[in-house]
Amino acid sequence: MYDVVIIGAGVVGGLIARALSAFELRICIVEKENDVAMGxxxxxxxxxxxxxxxxxxxxxxxxxxxxxxxxxxIARELGVKYKRNGSLVLGFCEEDRATIRTLYERGCQNxxxxxxxxxxxxxxxxxxxxxxxxxxxLYAPTGAIICPxxxxxxxxxxxxxxxxxxxRNFEVTDIRESADGFEVxxxxxxxxxxxxxNAAGVYADRIAAMVGxxxxxxxxxxxxxxxxxxxxxxxxxxxxxxxxxxxxxGILVTPTVDGNLLAGPTSVDQEDKEMAATTAGGFAxxxxxxxxxxxxxPFGETITSFCGLRAVGSTGDFIxxxxxxxxxxxxxxxxxxxxxxxxxxxxxxxxxKQQGAGLQRKQNYQPYREPDHAFCEASVEEKNEWIRKEPxxxxxxxxxxxxxxxxxxxxxxxxxxARDLDGVKRRTRAQMGRCQGGFCGPQIVELxxxxxxxxxxxxxxxxxxxxxxxxxxKGVEA
Numbered sequence: 001m002y003d004v005v006i007i008g009a010g011v012v013g014g015l016i017a018r019a020l021s022a023f024e025l026r027i028c029i030v031e032k033e034n035d036v037a038m039g040x041x042x043x044x045x046x047x048x049x050x051x052x053x054x055x056x057x058x059x060x061x062x063x064x065x066x067x068x069x070x071x072x073x074i075a076r077e078l079g080v081k082y083k084r085n086g087s088l089v090l091g092f093c094e095e096d097r098a099t100i101r102t103l104y105e106r107g108c109q110n111x112x113x114x115x116x117x118x119x120x121x122x123x124x125x126x127x128x129x130x131x132x133x134x135x136x137x138l139y140a141p142t143g144a145i146i147c148p149x150x151x152x153x154x155x156x157x158x159x160x161x162x163x164x165x166x167x168r169n170f171e172v173t174d175i176r177e178s179a180d181g182f183e184v185x186x187x188x189x190x191x192x193x194x195x196x197x198n199a200a201g202v203y204a205d206r207i208a209a210m211v212g213x214x215x216x217x218x219x220x221x222x223x224x225x226x227x228x229x230x231x232x233x234x235x236x237x238x239x240x241x242x243x244x245x246x247x248x249x250g251i252l253v254t255p256t257v258d259g260n261l262l263a264g265p266t267s268v269d270q271e272d273k274e275m276a277a278t279t280a281g282g283f284a285x286x287x288x289x290x291x292x293x294x295x296x297x298p299f300g301e302t303i304t305s306f307c308g309l310r311a312v313g314s315t316g317d318f319i320x321x322x323x324x325x326x327x328x329x330x331x332x333x334x335x336x337x338x339x340x341x342x343x344x345x346x347x348x349x350x351x352x353k354q355q356g357a358g359l360q361r362k363q364n365y366q367p368y369r370e371p372d373h374a375f376c377e378a379s380v381e382e383k384n385e386w387i388r389k390e391p392x393x394x395x396x397x398x399x400x401x402x403x404x405x406x407x408x409x410x411x412x413x414x415x416x417x418a419r420d421l422d423g424v425k426r427r428t429r430a431q432m433g434r435c436q437g438g439f440c441g442p443q444i445v446e447l448x449x450x451x452x453x454x455x456x457x458x459x460x461x462x463x464x465x466x467x468x469x470x471x472x473x474k475g476v477e478a
Contacts, residue, residue: 400433
């Protein structure tokens with residue numbers, strides 16, 4: 001019998017698990033994919049918003065500002081890269097000026113610190129590469145950037161180090177009430193639990209319906225992105241937004257914590273909860289809009305593209321409530337969900353307390369985790385010491401990103417261990433360079449097969465049936 005089963009191993013489910021792992025509880029996270037951070041978490045703008053956008057008094061507003069305040073400490077504890085780079089909302093005309101004034105006043109009501117409206121000269125001093133058509137901007141110094149899947153992997157890994165269990169490839173097919181709580185069912189397994197936390201992203205409404213709650217609907221919103229090669233000097237240092245219009249926020253341009261430049265997303269509503277294909281039209285839209293305010297973006301340096309699905313709820317706000325005792329929705333967590341995620345975890349802990357869950361703090365709770373990127377950021381002397389202890393750190397596997405065999409082995413064997421090629425990529429950056437795995441991919445497949453005790457042909461790109469190899473060429477008959 002579990003005390004808590006969390007459905008969904010995205011950033012929200014992961015940070016809830018970490019927060020609850022500080023208490024004497026038996027916790028299990030169930031995830032329908034082969035790895036954590038496989039839904040909205042793996043494909044978004046990677047921004048910690050300051051909190052000036054959401055309407056005052058909404059859960060989005062309250063939890064965004066609180067989450068932004070909590071994020072630096074959580075990033076330090078988990079060894080996750082985080083940078084408070086600030087954000088700029090650009091204005092080009094008098095209509096924009098009125099909108100920016102509204103955003104400024106809203107941000108002040110929400111408790112965002114340090115907001116200022118800059119004139120043209122001040123904006124250009126901060127970002128010389130911006131279009132000369134920019135007349136003013138809203139400046140939010142508390143805006144930041146982080147890697148969402150790195151945060152999720154670290155949070156779930158830390159929760160597992162503190163006793164939480166993770167079940168992958170566990171797709172919830174039914175939930176039944178029992179005398180002691182609930183039964184959470186997949187096709188192969190049934191879990192007994194006293195409490196359920198529904199953090200299932202775009203599928204949260206289907207999970208809700210399993211306990212008879214059809215009060216809300218979740219639809220996906222597609223967002224396409226272009227990621228540019230790493231630069232010695234980034235074209236922009238801040239996260240750059242266009243003043244929002246009736247059609248939305250438009251395309252943003254931002255550095256990443258790893259030194260790339262990211263542009264996107266598009267915004268297309270759909271009902272299909274799986275379709276995340278990229279399109280030529282999406283790429284054209286990104287390039288056209290981004291160049292309106294950062295004219296010299298070198299899109300010829302694009303190394304990859306991707307598309308994410310945001311979980312848009314029918315209520316217009318985060319849906320965090322308990323429709324029945326022991327069952328908690330954490331649904332409709334669209335933007336600013338990543339920013340709010342630490343505060344959402346805090347909020348859910350309080351909801352559990354209000355329902356009388358016995359939350360006794362662990363004496364041996366460990367909130368800290370060694371960074372997954374510790375080796376690549378070490379000094380030459382420190383690297384030599386690592387290599388002396390473990391020679392695998394002296395062998396480069398990914399030449400583009402200079403990732404070693406030791407780092408890949410660490411990714412496979414550290415909670416929650418990588419089980420496929422994309423899992424290694426998200427943990428180490430191997431395959432994220434210019435060749436996108438063209439050279440290092442086969443070596444990583446060999447390492448996964450060896451360390452997981454499976455055949456070369458059984459290694460997948462991202463779980464399920466995404467097999468990379470069907471056999472050895474010399475063994476295939478003509």
